[in-house]
Amino acid sequence: MSRWAWTHDQAKHDMTAAGPIRARTDAADRLVEADEALAGLQARLGGAYPGTIAIPALLALVRKARSTNLSLIAMIAVEDEGQPLSFRAHACPTDSGTHIEIAEWRLAAGAWAADGNGPDDIALLRQLAEAHIVLDAEQRVISGLIDGPDLHLLAESIHQGFGRYWTDLIAVEGSSHQLPLHWRLLDDASVSIEGSARRWKARLLPIRGGGFELLLVAQTVPVQPAPSAPQQAGMAQLDWKGLLGQNLAPALRVPVNRIVANAETIRTRLAGPIAESYVGYAGDIADAGRHLLSLVEDLADLETVEDEHFVPAPDHIDLADCARRAAGILGVRAQERSIALALPPESALAPAVGEFRRVLQILLNLIGNAIRYTPGHTTVRIETGCERGLAWIAVADEGQGIRSDQAARVFEKFERLGRSGDGGSGLGLYISRKLARAMGGELSVETAQGGGARFVLCLPADNTAQMSALG
Incomplete structure (x- = not known):
């Protein structure tokens, strides 16, 4: 799922994708690799993937860049399921096709549907709101920007809660019905927010083409009690937890x-x-x-x-599907280094129990490391399987490998194995192993066939899904 962010310095109705979006076409102008946002748009417009670019203006730009052998830039507008979208595209021809880089990906002005509020009323609401959350058509969280001084717990819940119903994160007062309800029944509802003593109203603004903007507007001002003498004396001893x-x-x-x-x-x-x-x-x-x-x-x-109360949200997932999604996101980066990604076959299944977002986070780290540290013109192999009540996925590269004396150290906090200047923090593998163990699994490393490193993530197998597949 793509994450969206928007800033106060932009118009509040402009929603911009973070970072550039990259893609590549072959000599026949077929989209053969694309970051998730563009690949999803290609599919929604009825195009195949891989396949001919389904955005006419982008296809025309690519063809012109290739025919003239010039690097060209153009602003492009398109309707995504009835919702106006615009972006700036940069097409750079190569010997084998065209590289595409997209920036300023945003919902165009006027993307919000009429909901009974005038433009001035909506503008005022956005100025007053201390939380702006974008929801999909089912009222599930896509992204959020939280400003309120007493909303830090909500900010953490939003950061951890992508894909969940907003009513799982914010309590609707006086409602005994199963949530979420129809959006009109929730618009202007009184809500309470964990960690905030203030009273709040939830305003839902429908987005043309599906989805909503959820605005949380405070009905009372925050009370700031004067610190007591003991509190003043202890202010030097700050609690850094959660900072x-x-x-x-x-x-x-x-x-x-x-x-x-x-x-x-x-x-x-x-x-x-x-x-x-x-x-x-x-x-x-x-x-x-x-x-x-x-x-x-x-x-x-x-x-x-490292929070003692951290508990992942287990779900029924397929590790083979997770592998294909992670490889799709990192495909452009691998192509830039001439590294092939060998994926499990489409028929492969590795049903497991784990939190999808956390498993994807682990795989992005493992595959990203393999791309970063393995030589160009090599292959990174991703394999999956199930055995003895466990589902597993392995990422093997053709790099210099990890010695036996380094195998334990590589999962330590801030451990870089002597590497410097490569942009890493030395935390990725430490966090990945902590996540794997929190989900009842394990992350280990061994020597790959051919001498590289082979990282293996094991999770509890989803026995119910296995029985269904066999039956």
Whole structure:
């Protein structure tokens, strides 16, 4: 599921995808690799994947870039299931096809449907709201931006709760019905939010083409009691628990994403021509911003997995399907390094019990590491299977491998095995193993056939799904 974010400096109705979206076409203008957002749009517009680009304006741009052998840029608008969408596309021809980079992916102005509120009323609501949450057509959380000083628990719930119904995270007062109800029954409902003593109203604004913008507007002002003498004396002894994940991380994501987006705009000369040296400077800024954002996310995840109350949300998943999804997200990065991803066959099944989002997080880390540390023009193999009550998935590369004396150390906190300057934090494998164990599984490493490293994630098998497949 794509995550969306939007900033206060943009119009509140503009919803922008974080970071550039990359794709590649072959010499016949067939979309053969694409990040998740563009691949999903291709499918929703009726196009095949891989297949000819289903967006006419983008197809025309790619064909013109290839025929003229020039790097071209254009603003493109399209309707995504009745919802206006626009983005800036950069097509760069190569010997074997065309590389595509997309920025400023956003819902166009006017994407919000009429709901009985005038534009001035909606603008006022957005100014007053201290939480802005985007929901899909089933009222499940897609993304959120939380500003209220007493809403740090909600911010953490939103960060951990992508794909859940918003009514699982926010209590609707006086309702004894099974939730979620029809959106009109929930619009203007009084709600209570964990950690906040204030009274709140929930406003639901339908988005044209499906989905909603949920605005939480306070009905009372926060009370700030004066600290007592013992509290004043103890202020120097701060409680750092929850400081990063609940407070700093949400506050840092928006400005850092904006730095990266602006640096990419300069680097790709979308704002106008600049000297070549400044292109390099802008690229360095964008890379540093991504590294900072990755570090913030790692530290927030570290705080989460080390919380004694952390419990994953188990679900019925298929590890083979998770592998194909993770490889699809990282396919462009692998192609840039001429690394082939060998995936389980479409018929392969590895039913397991685990939290889908956390399993995908582990696989993105394992496959991303394999792409980063294995030589170019090699293959990263992803295999799955079930045995002795466990479902497993393995990621094997053709790199230099991990020695037996390094196998235990590689899962330690901040362990980099002597590597520096590669953008890593040394937390990914530590967090991944903590997540695996929290889901009742294990993450281990062994020597791959051919000398590389082979990481194996094991989770409890979904015996019910296995019986259904056999029967």
